[in-house]
Amino acid sequence: MIKVNGQEYAAEGLTVAELLERKGYDRTRVAVELNEEIVFKAQYDQTVIKDGDSVEVVSFVGGG
Amino acid sequence: MAAITKEEFRAALAARHGEELQRKFDAASVAICGLGGLGSNVAVSLVRAGVGRLCIIDFDTVDTSNLNRQQYFPDQLGRPKAEALRENLLRIAPYCQIEAHALRLTDENIPELLAPYPIICEAFDRADQKAMLVNRVLETMPEKYLVAASGMAGVSSANEIQTRRVSKRFWLCGDGHSDVAEGLPLISARVAACAAHEAHMILRIIAGELEA
Known part of the structure; x- marks a missing residue:
């Protein structure tokens, strides 16, 4: 089990890119932190989420 | 010629x-x-509080569509926002001390331009640009304090707008979901409420209070 924005989710073993796709996020509009550390954009396809990890996806909408 | 000396001005703030x-x-x-509805209002709050040094950056010029919520005057239409806001x-x-740059921030120029400033305020309007800046700052300058905003369009209650501490040095203000792409309007007070959340978090960081 992992946590995504505080909610438990069965997604251990997925990469960050796979998690974003499964949850329907647009990767050009997000910032992702894994255990409070930024995941570099260029590392989304290689970064594997492990059991117990906590993922924070900040998804931006337009307006300012 | 200012009608008040530097010492008098500072004494009034203190x-x-x-x-x-x-x-x-x-x-x-x-x-x-970004010096639109968010950035121009954040800047006004910060200079009124007496923040000593600001860097203001936007590539755009003042347009009629800005006058409903941004801190510009009709006689500034067509002028670079960075320059017009500096005057105001x-x-x-x-x-x-105000350093004004009329240029577009990119992956390439962000690290150098923002290097002298310990606190960075994301105040863009486009979602992809917000993400670009936030990622670039968090990836290349982890020592910075970063305050960003997402979700302030529409006429929903201003009480939905909040400040959240995402991680040690990164805060996010807004309702998180109200998107101009869904045809929602940008209204002065709701955008200014979000800008005030950003400005107040910045002042709290300066004061040493890091909780949202």
């Missing part, structure tokens, strides 16, 4: 804020990225 807090505001340096801020706070 009388309101207290000497200890004012000393922190005096010494603070903040970069504001200096009318409010004549002794603030």
Whole structure:
């Protein structure tokens, strides 16, 4: 089990890119932190989420 | 010619804020990225508090569509926002040091331009640009304090707008979901409420209060 924005989710073993796709996020509009550390954009396809990890996806909408 | 000396101006701020807090505001340096409804209002709040040094950055010019919510005047239409806002801020706070850049922030120029500023305010309007800046700052300058905003369009209650501490040095203000792409309007008070959340979090960081 992992946590995504505080909610438990069965997604251990997925990469960050796979998690974003499964949850329907647009990767050009997000910032992702894994255990409070930024995941570099260029590392989304290689970064594997492990059991117990906590993922924070900040998804931006337009307006300012 | 300002009608008040630097010493008088500073004394008036210290009388309101207290000497200890004012000393922190005096010494603070903040970069504001994007000078629209968020950034222009954040800048006004920061200079009114007496923040000593600001960097204001936007590639755009003042347009009629900005006048409903942004801190510009009709006689500034067509002028670069960075330059027009610098003038307006200096009318409010004549002794603030303001560096104004009329340019577009990119992956390439962000690290160099923002390097001198310990606190960075994301105040863009486009979602992809917000993400670009936030990722670039968090990836290349982990020592920075970063305050960003997402979700302030529409006429929903302003009580939905909140500040959240995402991680140690990264805060996010807004309702998180109201998107102009869904055809929602941008209304002065709701956008300014979100800008006030950003500005107040920045002032709290300067004061040493890091919780949202």
